[in-house]
Amino acid sequence: MGLILIIAVVVLVVVVGFIGFFVSGYNKLVTLRNRYKNAYAQIDVQLKRRYDLIPNLVETAKGYIKHERETLEAVTQARNIAYAAAKAAAANPGDAAAMKSLGSAETGLAGTLGRLMMVSESYPDLKANQNMMQLSEELTSTENKISFARQAYNDSVMVYNTDREVFPSNLIAGMFNFSPAELFVIEKPEQKEAPKVSFT
């Protein structure tokens, strides 16, 4: 008779242990997922600000740039592509396809912006324009914030992905469909170029 009670107690402990293990593993994954989604929201705010700045920048530059107007069009186009990609990514942060296309769209935008800045070097009036100076200053600071927020996002994606893959939480991740999150990567060379929009 005492045996039954002991068995019952053992069963109870095991059951509680299992429930606790599953629930806490699941909750941890949810917490980490929320964390990287929140981190993405930080990027999103800055990206939007940048997409708002670029048309103004193009508009200001238009008045001065006589040749190579296709550079301006390229910037506008790249901005629109990036804008759409960011919208898709914001709807589902961390989704592999969305993040990859955002990454390449941002790389493209950074490239065209860099070219615009190079072109504008040959227009001293444009460089001296008060509006242009403010806009590019604002753009630089937004780029800085984006790269900072991107670092935070990538850090939290790494933590989430690691937790997703290690035993035993990979079992739970598999059962409840926690899909891996994608890093937000902007290609190196252009990325180095882009923040240098200074006119001094």
Added chain:
Amino acid sequence: MDFFAQQDKAHRKTKLLVFYFVMAVVAIVIAAYFVALLLFGAVQAQHYQGRGAPPAFVWWNPRLLLDVAIGVLGVVLIGSLYKRNELAGGGPAVAALMGGRLVPSNTTDPNERKLRDVVEEMAIASGVPVPQVYVLDNEKAINAFAAGHSPSDAAIGVTRGCVELLARDQLQGVIGHEFSHILNGDMRLNLRLIGIVFGILCVATIGRVLLYTGGGSRDSRANALPILGLALLLLGSIGVFFGRLIQAAVSRQREFLADASSVQFTRNPLGLSGALQKIGRYSFGSRLESNHAPDLCHMFFGNGVREPLFNPLATHPPIPDRIRAIDPTWDGKFPPLDKEEVEVVRRAALSELKHPPPSPFPSIFGMPGGMAGVIIAAGSAEKPPVIKPHSVLPNLGNPTLLHLRYAEQLRNSLPDSVKAAAREPFDAVALIYAMLLGDDENRRNAQLAEIANRFSPAVSQKAATLFPDVSAAAHHAHLPMINLAIGALRHLSAPQFEQFSQTLQWLIESDGKIELFEFVLQKIVRRHLALQFTKARPPIIQFYTLRPLVPDCVVLLSALANVGNSDAAEIQKAFATGVPYLRTPDDADLVLLPREQCDVKQIDAALNRLAQAVPTIKKNLIEACIHTVGADGVIQESEAELLRAIADTLDCPIPPLVPTEQNQNAA
């Protein structure tokens, strides 16, 4: 009732809770024992069937009692500890459970900005860091909660209905209610409640599992399991019932108190009453959708579950009672809410963004030019504000309308660059660094170079651009700036925080001498963020008497006496003025320490220990600090901020010290 009495009460309530909890568990153990005894008897009778008479039925079977006790206690304990561990993350953990989405501090949505502004003002007014703000997107109803262990890890969550349907002053009433929970120590009590009820709930859950799994087996011996399961389910359910009863009883009381405090903060009963009326008028009321609602409903602003049939089980007083308690003019009707209300509120929020709101209160500052001059212009011609020592303590943890107005104006008068910087994680890092830069240009450049080297060149540049604005801001803008910036700093990733923290440490130590105020500022930043980024646990009360803490108090008071006094006699006098307020035992060793013996390291250790004292000790200590600093009759502005900073490290937020003349005008 003052702040410390509230803290004490919350602390005593927790003890009472633990007592109730133990009683409930003992009752379950005893009941389970009798069930097991009957089962035991039945099985025995079966066993002896046809083999002669069974042994006499014994009521006292210590072996069985022990087994049952170990089983039940084990389950309850494991369950409670597990839940406690799960909620160790504080406010954000609860918000995540409820499906909350963190509102970015730089949000562009007008409704979210309204929410953020209201929370920021309330935080500055009460002197705590800006809590993390969550929106529960899935909840249509009007409701809100505050959760966490301490102001450092507090989170405020509001439902979508709440942001969309409440106007600014109504939202202010709701947020004031939640801040009362933050300041009065209710949040920690609430977290404990969840853990305790969950532990008992585990017994019922296991009973249910046994009932279903054991039923399939044909083995006659195993037949005891489903019966045991049924018994556990019943007992557990009864236990949960009593748990909910305790939950409701504690919660109902605190809700009335929080309503009253909210009106005291905002001095605008119509705001809170309007919010409550909207709940009554709205078809969804305050009902929550989440599965976790029954466990967490005592944390919410309004009743989150269906009205229970049995009145003592209600966690919140009925809405009409709450409205009448604060607004006797209410006509008692709930006309249904228009569909357009959402649009009306949104448009109001939009127009507020364009034109900052005309304050709903008549101005209480009769000074020409408003408060802006006093707040920011450190070097202006106005005479320095005078603060009398005796006016500080009553305000602790009790912000009033005066502080709220002050906070509103303080926030509005901060330079735009600083305000914007405090909301971006990246700029917030630069802002904190800018506050700690040296005045001397050479040293500053060296510091900036090192920041560029250790953190990032972009942050260093930003700190350099912020420096002129920051150094122009008066002393008493520093603590609010930090409290604002902490909200954004929470968005750093763990590696970024580590880097930030190390550079901060270097920056403090870099000038060779460490200023007390600088030191306390960085301590505040790190203390509030440590809960999130490291495994640190919030301090638990460990000291119930003053005796072991006397040396720490002496260190702190000696350090304070040294601030602003250079003359040995003055220092001695300041120290002697403060010491009696400690109310130490007679034989305590109270001797002023020389400057060298109360350096930053010792102060740091002392503050860490003092943070673990019971509220009454903290009260006496803070009183002693106030009188030490104010030994010369007045508290200078810089001294006042030092006091607030030190009180903050002890988890006793002091609202901004509003100069005395204005205090009298308001009264």
